[in-house]
Amino acid sequence: MFNLKTLQRNKTVKYGVPMLLLVVGGSFGLREFAQIRYDAQKIRKRLDPSLAAKVNEQKQSVILEEEYEKLKEINLDEWKNIRGPRPWENSKEYQEQQHRNLSKTD
Template structure:
């Protein structure tokens, strides 16, 4: 009996093959479990309360093309000026003046 165990210990398949096979199969099973935990966690993070989800979906308000067309019809597209925005390292007075004019127009429209 002891001679058979000594023969098994000298066998290359037992010494190298079985541990390698266990490592490959065990690693595959272990990785599957860890990745499943990851995907389950992502799924749980995506779930929201219905009340909170209703507050977040304010941007999904219905609109019609006719309403958007009416808004665009009032805009004067013939009088426009192409003004380049300032670069981070420079000051553009023209850009600043345009912003001031737009703010003044917005305030006038709110006042009306």
């Protein structure tokens, strides 16, 4: 029925099938390359056991009560909210103006 010459002249076979193979094959190839990327990230995230032990020690050494004591030492009653410069303002001039205002009140 069909011979090779008829299939070569058919536009669907000539252009459509290679395009379909490229799209489907590309998606499978892209999946494989992406999997390699994610596997490499997992390997990089693993820490050396001795380094991991040091990191865990540092995390456990911070105690909530110690942090609370540090905050109690800070005098928050004399705290003053100072606005930062706007993007259209010159930051040097604004800092000098704030410094002058602070020196007047002190």
